[in-house]
Amino acid sequence: MAIRTSRELMAWQPPAGWRELSGVQRRARLDRLGMVIPLRPADWETLEHDQRMAYLAWSTRILHDTPEARAAKQRAYRKDLRAWWVLECWWILCLIVGLWLVWGSGHPGEGVGWRIVITLIVIVLYTMALFIPMQIAKPSPPQD
Template identity: 55%
Template sequence: MRLRTSAELMTWQPPMGWRDLSYQQRAQYLQRIGLEIPLRTSDWGAMDWDQQARYMAWHRRIWNDTPEERAYKWGEYRKELRAWWILMGWWCLCLGVGLGLIWGKGLTHASVAVLVVITVIVVAVYTVSIFLFMFLSKPVPPHSS
């Protein structure tokens, strides 16, 4: 079988139901129709970086977007999200304990105003220093092709 150029290979589009086929089923189908999709094409050396990146994205879409791979990515996402929620709960617990220590002492009428100011400052600093960065680092679900 002759090596094909990337342009020739990328004109081939997978048949209906391709997303539901496993890696082995895909390999058998391509072997049955006589199509070999190499990692590097015959014109690889002549391609610029953008063309190589476009071909590699197409190659990944053809080979790696299998039901098994999608299930694995969603499983990893769920584990990361569970860990993120546990860490968020830990930070909330620490904030609650800290505020409990501040408010748990005997209160006089004059000290309530000071405690309210301290509580506002603690919550504001805690929100900016912990919760803002935690929400920015929240795991995102994997995208589907």
């Protein structure tokens, strides 16, 4: 089966159960079919950028989107999320220590107004400088 152009290659649909096959099993199945998926098809030079990117995405999906690769993405996501939680907890601990320094020292009745103002400023600054950016930077799960 000598498929030469990207259009002919991308017209091929993988058989049922393809998603569950490992990379080695996929290569073996393609070899049995006599199908070679080249990095660059014969019409590579005539393709526009979008067509080239579509072909590369297709070949990646066909050859490299294996259960092992998906599991590795999940492990990397869990590792990133764990690191994010550690950093988030660290910043919350720093906030608690800072507020304890404001409220834990001195007598209960001294400068309560200033302590409330300092507390409000610290919480607002913490939210703007750390909490909101940390929520934006939170890792998202991989797309299957």
